[in-house]
Amino acid sequence: MxxxxxxxxxxxxxxxxxxxxxxxxxxxxxxxxxxxxxxxxxxxxxxxxxxxxxxxxxxxxxxxxxxxxxxxxxxxxxxxxxxxxxxxxxxxxRAKGVPLSKLAHPMLYRKYFSGIDRRGIVKMLLHLLDTVEKLHQKGICIGDINLDNILGDSTSFKVCLIDTDSYQIKSATRVYHCPVGKPEMTPVEHHGKDFKTITRTVESDLFSLAILMFQCLMLGQHPYSQIGGGNPVENLRKGNFPYGKGGAPPGKAGSLPPGPWYIIWSHLTYNVKTLFIQTLRYGVRDPSSRASISEWKDTLEKYYWAMNMEYNTSEIRPAQPKPSQEDEE
The missing domain is CATH 3.30.200 (Phosphorylase Kinase; domain 1)
Structure with a gap:
């Protein structure tokens, strides 16, 4: 005391x-x-x-x-x-919950989110999207979106946002910028600039949100991790998103790194994968093409339904790839 x-x-x-x-x-x-x-x-x-x-x-x-x-x-x-x-x-x-960095982790999720499956993760992401949407409607951008400033509750499947004093807000006379951020979560248009002077946008938040949701669904794996090339920040700047059709052959430079990543990716619905590709490949240079919150909510709600109907697995770490479909990414 x-x-x-x-x-x-x-x-x-x-x-x-x-x-x-x-x-x-x-x-x-x-x-x-x-x-x-x-x-x-x-x-x-x-x-x-x-x-x-x-x-x-x-x-x-x-x-x-x-x-x-x-x-x-x-x-x-x-x-x-x-x-x-x-x-x-x-x-x-005081917020209730555990940082999502412990959910988006290949081992720690078992300890801190015991018993959770993919449906629980999707419910938390849907609640996160609802909260961010309310902020955007008030002209507020988060800016520093990362796994440590969002807490998840494995009982209610709700999330709580912390460190809100860093958010970009507006008064009648000025904009108060978000002065902090992580390069690996930041859209390319804001790289190499002083966070204290950057004006965040809905589109910049959408890019960071897509990375965070990818990490939550993929055991913490960063979407721009790959064999060869560079680190995730360098690959982000180049738009080198290795998932989906047309990527490098397995084991070659630019392909998925060793691990269960292809298996997990294969079990996402086609529409979930499409929004990740739309945002993290094509949306790198074109902010207007980044998936909106309404698109994400609609797609994740349908993903949740597909898991309830057992069309898609709700396992966090499935053992085998999903049988391929002709239209699958």
Whole structure:
């Protein structure tokens, strides 16, 4: 237990409890009186460099009541201050779940998502798409989409989005950019640029979402991993997506890496594979061709139905390829 105290705007003191997380931006504590509320305190160097911008952005977020009330977003709720009245961070609700990086993993999914099958994964992806769609409808882009800032619940098959203070939002007078990102999750049009100045778009989010969904359905495998060529970031920049018809022969440069990847890919429905190819091959250079959220929702709902009807397997790691069909990718 620590003795840290923070203050609301009205100078009401709040005692902080245990430290539950720390990172480059700051530390996160639970509220002593209510462990379901977390308080994020930014590091002194962050406040020195970007304190005014951070405060402005968080203040705008605390005015978005519908997003605060959304149980699947850890949205900034209340600004917090130190004893001197200086702004230092904000309070938010505590998220429930496990990072999707433990679902999109060939071993860890068994431990952290015990008993889950492909239907459970698809249900979580559908819920994720619903939440992202609500954000996009409000003109908000996530930007830094990755497996560690989305938590999945293996009981409810819902997901909760965390680190929402990095999202790109707009006020009446300015755009607050998403200043962070991972190259392996970032569309090529934003490579080599300063994240702090990039204006994210629905299309850039769609590209990153496709990579994340691919990883969730493919045991964490990155869609641009392949034999030879380069690392996933280099292959992404070239649009070298090795799945689907017309790819390199097995074992040759540019083909799928060793592992169960072809087997898993073969069991996806034709339409799921088509949307991945549309987005991750042709959509690399043409953002307008990236599959929309509505397309993904329709296709994944039909995939879920096909698994329920046993037309497609619901196994996470099937042992044999699906018998080929003439129209299969």
């Amino acid at each position: 620590n003795n840290l105290t923070v203050y609301e705007k009205n100078k009401q003191p709040r005692q902080l409890g245990e430290l539950v997380g720390s990172g480059g931006q700051g530390n996160v504590y639970c509220l002593s009186e209510n462990p379901n509320i977390l308080v994020k305190i930014f590091n002194a160097d962050k406040l020195k460099k970007r304190g005014d911008e951070l405060r402005e952005k968080v203040h705008v977020q605390t005015q978005m009541r519908d997003l605060i009330e959304n149980r699947y977003l850890t949205w900034p709720q209340i600004e917090v201050f130190n004893a001197k009245g200086e702004w230092i961070g904000y309070a938010m609700k």
